[in-house]
Amino acid sequence: MFSLKEYTQEIFATIILLIILIALRMIVAKLIRRYANTSHLLEHRTNLVIKYIHILMNILVTISLIVIWGVDTKDIFITVSSIATVIGVAMFAQWSILSNITSGMVLFFSFPFRIGDTIKIHDKDFPIEAEIEDISTFHVNLKTKDGEKIIFPNNLLLQKGISIIPTHHEEREFYD
Structure with missing residues (x-):
């Protein structure tokens, strides 16, 4: 008993x-x-x-x-390896989601740019110059001077060269 x-x-x-x-x-x-x-x-x-x-x-x-x-340690390893295999197979097609989450964490702690900054993304085929409106887990919301809204994945922000363009404008408050 x-x-x-x-x-x-x-x-x-x-x-x-x-x-x-x-x-x-x-x-x-x-x-x-x-x-x-x-x-x-x-x-x-x-x-x-x-x-x-x-x-x-x-x-x-x-x-x-x-x-x-x-x-038993042997049972733990078998269980963990089985779970890791299932998750690995299931997430193989979803690697970009994990990459964006990881990139979002990097952007959070390193904060090379902030909401309200105007940035230029150096992409040979599609250069972008826009203001950052929001930084979320998966992507950054950008707004161009023409009012076009662009949603840019976090992982691409870490892969591309980015210039922060100095702007001389009044301070604004941002709310969630």
Whole structure:
């Protein structure tokens, strides 16, 4: 029969791990928000980055719980490799989505340009000069001087040469 005394260490370790997870989630969210405030980044971009980091933390805690509860290492590797294979096959056609999400994270932390900046994208076939209206997880919304709206994928922004064109205009506030 099941006895709590047999699993005291596992239960104690699980409780401590969950407390650490909750504390780390709050600390990380606070640090990212502070970083975003000092960098004047938009709230919805900050929330996306926090969400991605929380997902990563949850995956690591799940793996830790599997180890704490004594699941055989061989079984863990078989399960993880099977899941990775299925995800790899399913996501093979969707690599650009993952690339855009990763690029969005890079743009968040490096912020080479901001909303309101006018940029020139150096593309041999289709050069673009436009103002950045929004930077989201997958793409950047641009608006040309002629009023044309262009949606440009994040991963291409990191692949192309970009010039930030200095503009002399009054400061504007941007809202989510």
